Amino acid sequence: MSESLNEVLRLEALRKSYNIGQANExxxxxxxxxxxxxxxxAALIGPSGSGKSTLLNILGLLDTPTSGELYLLNQATSIMDDAERTKLRGNSIGFVFQFHHLIQAFTVFENVLMxxxxxxxxxxxxxKQKAYDLLHAVGLENLSxxxxxxxxxxxxxxxxIARALITEPALLLADEPTGNLDTQTALDIFELFRKVNRELxxxxxxxxxxxxxxxxCxxxxxxVDGRIESDMNRTGLIGVPTF
Known part of the structure; x- marks a missing residue:
């Protein structure tokens, strides 16, 4: 598979500002x-205030950059309107957050289907069969x-996690998904993400x-401070830090 076909997401010179044109920009x-x-x-890490949440919102097409480009599945998103970004997000990205945002009035099965x-x-x-299969994959088929x-x-x-996978996303974004869990449960959830990456x-x-x-990872x-300080895999540097 060529590099471009294997690429899910690419950011090029991406910047984000707030209060543009004002004294407090x-x-x-x-x-x-x-x-x-x-x-x-991959893990995205950094101290509080480093810009992780802002970056994640842009990666998930929930917000737009001030300049630069975000390519998702080789499609430039800056030229898309809101409806086009919403459709691409729904088809290509799954989200898992620290707080589950499940709908309490619905069953587990209905939440996965949502x-x-x-x-x-x-x-x-x-x-429906896909939802049952995902519940089985995460070990909850008996609690549907x-x-x-x-x-x-x-x-x-x-x-x-099962809900995030129902659309078969190319990219799964997880924002502190183990942050409010005990140590063993956090490790179990981490291993489930590993399974998703490996098998799905x-x-x-x-x-x-x-x-x-x-x-x-x-x-x-x-x-750090809105810049990529390092980008490392197990064999060493794979990205050029931004200064």
Whole structure:
């Protein structure tokens, strides 16, 4: 597979500012460059205030950069309107957050199906089977009829992962997904992300403050003061820091 076909995401000279044209204008991201490929299992780390949340929102097409370009599946997103970005996001990106954002009124099974219901309406049998298969993959097939409030924190996070995978995303973005879990449950969830990356083929970008998790990722991207300080895999430097 060629480099371009293997590429899920690419940032070129990406910058983000707020309060543009005002006295309190501030630039948060300063010319970010890196790529994510289909086989990547990467951690994004950095101190509080380094710009990780801003960057993640842009990567997930929830926000737009001030300048530069974000390519998702080789498509330039700066020229897209909101509807086009929303469609691309829904088809290509899965999100898992520290807080699960499950809908308490719905069952586990219905929560997993929700991304497909929002796009296609009433789910067909194929969609239902996919939801059951994902619940089996995360070890919750016997809890499909329960409400989220009846599950533990780790179980709810597994539901959130299954929900994120229902659209078969090329990229899975995880924002501190183990931040409110105990140590063993956090390790279990980390291993589940590993399984997703290995068996389902989704590239994973894992934002974490936990060095016990980031050290076990194949690649670590360090963001400091809105710049890429380092981009390392297990064999050494793979990206050029931004200064």
């Amino acid at each position: 501030v630039e948060i991201l300063h010319g970010i460059n890196f790529s994510i490929h289909r086989n990547d299992f 991304p497909l219901i929002m796009v296609h309406g009433r789910p067909n049998q194929q969609a 009829k329960r409400k989220p409030s009846e599950l533990s924190g780790g179980q709810q996070q597994r539901v959130a 083929g989704s590239a994973v970008l894992f934002v974490t403050h936990d060095p016990r998790l980031s050290v076990n 194949d690649r670590t991207i360090t963001l």
